[in-house]
Amino acid sequence: MKKIKFGGTGLQVPAIAVGCMRINSVSLEKAAKLIEKAVELEVNFFDHADIYGGGECEEIFAKALSMTGVRREDIFVQSKCGIVPGVMFDFSKEHIIASVEGSLKRLGTEYLDALLLHRPDALMEPEEVAEAFDELEASGKVRYFGVSNENPMQMELLKKYVRQPLAANQLQFGIAHASMVKAGIETNMLTDGAVNRDGSVLDYCRLHDITIQAWSPFQYGMFEGVFLGNEKFPELNRKLKELATAYGVTETAIAVAWILRHPANMQMLSGTMNLSRFEEVCRGAEIRLTRQEWYEIYMAAGNILP
Secondary structure, eight states: OOEEEOTTSOOEEESEEEEOTTGGGSOHHHHHHHHHHHHHTTOOEEEOOTTGGGGHHHHHHHHHHHTSSOOGGGSEEEEEEOEETTTEEOOOHHHHHHHHHHHHHHHTOSOEEEEEEOSOOTTOOHHHHHHHHHHHHHTTSEEEEEEESOOHHHHHHHHHHOOSOEEEEEEEOBTTBOHHHHHHHTTTOSSGGGOOSSSSHHHHHHHTTOEEEEESTTEETTTTEEOTTOTTOHHHHHHHHHHHHHHTSOHHHHHHHHHHTSTTOOEEEEOOOOHHHHHHHHHHTTOOOOHHHHHHHHHHTTOOOO
């Protein structure tokens, strides 16, 4: 499995991570097999959040892990906190600490390898976040920290108070959700793609050694559906099929390779619980598309080159 740097930590982690949001949709036996297969393929990075399944996903993961021969120290476990579903976002010290304690209990572990703040809290008091991070680090309960869905200025504000480097930023990114790329390509144009929607977060993360973790990589819009095999994207699917045939893989693998070809060295979150599809995803990390192939896919998705 291709390895990438995890922010500025010095750690090498797999370019593919297992997103555990849907682990409650399969049996414990299937969840255990997925964990075993992932580790076998050197994908030992598992992403959680305290809200996934109302906490049930973390509990299921712990039970499934106990059914395998995989040791806790041989995997990287990341979780996220800060969302109170349908109510608010909460980055208060009290909420962060309580959320981590809950995740540790459900996961059956003494520490998280990484903790990410899940969505920007408009009422964030960065001093409280700093206190929470310091306490969690000092106690050994969290080793590394990061954010999710944050723009550069939000991270700058946080970094003014937080001592720990921000190792990762989870952002939605994929062929059909590529505004981070489009804004740069269409700079100084009067096109929809030229609208800078995220404060140049892609370049910011590259400049500051923050690993972008691409979530919902096969979705278009905001959970509107997947583009793979979708009649709304005929040209894109034709191009993916053409390249899949050329490389001897599936269209899924090519879609993964497109993300990982970007020099930002992103980490892609795979949310599938299907073993064969997971293996297809992992095959994508073995392929390095040419520059021309990358741009052909980009344009086949309906994007323009000025």
